[in-house]
Amino acid sequence: MKLAIHFQDADAFYEQLLDAHEGLSREDSELLNARLILLLANQVGDSRVLSECIEAAREIPTPAAE
Amino acid sequence: MNGSVSTYRETAPSNGYEFSSGAGYDLPEYPFEAPPELQGGPLVRHPVVIVGGGITGLTLACSLARYGVAAVLIDEDNTVGVKGASSRGICYTQKSLEIFERLGIYERVVAKGVQWSVGRTFAGKDEVFSFDLKQQGNFHLSRQPPFLNIQQFYIEGYLVERIRTLGHAELRWQNRLVAFEQNDTCATLTVETPAGRYRIEAEHVVDATGAHSPLRQWLQVPFDTRRGDDRWCIADVRFTKHPPVERHTWIEAPFNENRAVWQHLMADEVWRIDYQMAPDSDPEAVSRESAVRSRLARHFGADVEIEIVWVGPYTYRSECVHAMRHGRVFLMGDAAKVMSPFGARGGNSGVADADNLAWKLAAVLKGQADPSLLTSYNEERIEAARQNVCVTNRTARFLRPADGIERTFRQATIGLARQYPFARSLINTGRMAVANPYSHSSACTYRAGGGAGLSVQNVRFAWADGTRGCVNDLLDWAAGSLLVLVFGDLSAAALQRLRRLCLDAPVRSVQVLGPDATAQALEHVRDPQGHLQGACHVFGHAWALLRPDGYLAATGESVDAQLVSAIERCLGLRGETP
Numbered sequence: 001m002k003l004a005i006h007f008q009d010a011d012a013f014y015e016q017l018l019d020a021h022e023g024l025s026r027e028d029s030e031l032l033n034a035r036l037i038l039l040l041a042n043q044v045g046d047s048r049v050l051s052e053c054i055e056a057a058r059e060i061p062t063p064a065a066e
Numbered sequence: 067m068n069g070s071v072s073t074y075r076e077t078a079p080s081n082g083y084e085f086s087s088g089a090g091y092d093l094p095e096y097p098f099e100a101p102p103e104l105q106g107g108p109l110v111r112h113p114v115v116i117v118g119g120g121i122t123g124l125t126l127a128c129s130l131a132r133y134g135v136a137a138v139l140i141d142e143d144n145t146v147g148v149k150g151a152s153s154r155g156i157c158y159t160q161k162s163l164e165i166f167e168r169l170g171i172y173e174r175v176v177a178k179g180v181q182w183s184v185g186r187t188f189a190g191k192d193e194v195f196s197f198d199l200k201q202q203g204n205f206h207l208s209r210q211p212p213f214l215n216i217q218q219f220y221i222e223g224y225l226v227e228r229i230r231t232l233g234h235a236e237l238r239w240q241n242r243l244v245a246f247e248q249n250d251t252c253a254t255l256t257v258e259t260p261a262g263r264y265r266i267e268a269e270h271v272v273d274a275t276g277a278h279s280p281l282r283q284w285l286q287v288p289f290d291t292r293r294g295d296d297r298w299c300i301a302d303v304r305f306t307k308h309p310p311v312e313r314h315t316w317i318e319a320p321f322n323e324n325r326a327v328w329q330h331l332m333a334d335e336v337w338r339i340d341y342q343m344a345p346d347s348d349p350e351a352v353s354r355e356s357a358v359r360s361r362l363a364r365h366f367g368a369d370v371e372i373e374i375v376w377v378g379p380y381t382y383r384s385e386c387v388h389a390m391r392h393g394r395v396f397l398m399g400d401a402a403k404v405m406s407p408f409g410a411r412g413g414n415s416g417v418a419d420a421d422n423l424a425w426k427l428a429a430v431l432k433g434q435a436d437p438s439l440l441t442s443y444n445e446e447r448i449e450a451a452r453q454n455v456c457v458t459n460r461t462a463r464f465l466r467p468a469d470g471i472e473r474t475f476r477q478a479t480i481g482l483a484r485q486y487p488f489a490r491s492l493i494n495t496g497r498m499a500v501a502n503p504y505s506h507s508s509a510c511t512y513r514a515g516g517g518a519g520l521s522v523q524n525v526r527f528a529w530a531d532g533t534r535g536c537v538n539d540l541l542d543w544a545a546g547s548l549l550v551l552v553f554g555d556l557s558a559a560a561l562q563r564l565r566r567l568c569l570d571a572p573v574r575s576v577q578v579l580g581p582d583a584t585a586q587a588l589e590h591v592r593d594p595q596g597h598l599q600g601a602c603h604v605f606g607h608a609w610a611l612l613r614p615d616g617y618l619a620a621t622g623e624s625v626d627a628q629l630v631s632a633i634e635r636c637l638g639l640r641g642e643t644p
Contacts, residue, residue, distance in 0.1 A: 031481075
């Protein structure tokens, strides 16, 4: 799993991601995210990297609700 | 070993399949004969007693009989299949069919069954993807087709008749196990029959009693289990005009309230249509004839004439014991593990359990192998059991996703799969059963890049006289001995070593040559297309040590001490783990 920066243009990606969700209901947003995760996961392919990414995402503590 | 005594109350139903309606099948009935013990005979100690005459127990009895080993099989019923019910298993893998060929029933199975290789998966009205197994991998290289569909009781009936021809095994119908104990000397079984109770002793006991094993309860065998709210209802039907001979699966069928449907052909032109029901639905309500008829009408059109053969609502659970051997008792088939039907992994793994233990028991009982070889039964088949339970649980989770994010991911997958091939790999309507590999067996000798623990397909080659043969013919010829296949030419010293090995150990060897090479060994075959070599997972000059169950114990390059130690390990003659 890469932890150093690998983005060519992090800001542009982030913006495009937010734009894609704009105007979507919560349900449609979740569906878009799910599709995106599956597409990206297939780009990665490597089982170990995928597993480490899932674990890394799980380990970030969820902040308490405000 | 701890003794254990208990009583078994009622005949257990079979895995949730119960008769509801329809004409059912006429199953053969086997007569009860008073066993010798009830005719004043002495208390006999048998080398092998098999409890349960389903597909697993009968496969074992038949396989042992083929090796010339005597066994007693007791079954509480007087027929194959489940009385008044339908077939449980319907789909048999290439590996199972290869085993049936060795047992001598394949010709009957293939004549009765229906072959298929095309599968189509639908979501909504659209086909998401399709496959043709004949075009996939090496399926076409075996003498047996990729899959064959046939009602399970036909196979059981053929096995019964085959066992009668072979002899050695005694089939005792209407003999129910009511108590069991074991100690260092032997196991003692108390059996109830219409003519009274009797006791027999056994050196080895096989529990093939199915998903409600009394033995497992008495022995307090620990297991893991998981059950959900998924409900299904089978309709076995005949049509006047039938659909194509393909496996059709709907993940979301518009004619079944967007739930899953399976459509599969069996023998006698009977189709198994399997409908997913609403979670936790009432089995009685979903299997009422009017409900089944309206479901079928929505599916095939109101004008299609349909004869209902059998209807059965079912649910499933997954269950896997922690160990498949407990003292003298070997658990196999559903007695060791149960799983959802997706992928046909239940019946096929029972057949494989039996085929795995049979040659080992035979070798031990004939004094050719050390009893410690039997520990590899658990090592190999528990690995397979866990794998099969894991794979079928994943399918179940795809077909019945939890509400919320699991359903969202499935929706995302289906949406992507319509457009992009990569996403089709995530669509999981059942991963068809395979010959499970063994990666941690004390009977196998592993080395990097080797084929140890892999199954060898029943591929074709040419005998020395040019006629065609198959791997199963070689296994027949080896008659329960290990088989060393040596590929390519041999040095004089290697030839000498091989000859000595075959004299000293229960081993037979065959030289495998290309089309034109000169034979050095008397026993040689030709492999002009390299199919045999490919099936053995070796390249160039090499040897492959093949077990009677068609699995590789080891592969290597030169005929040296490594081959000798691999043979010893495969006979349980080396204590240490590889």
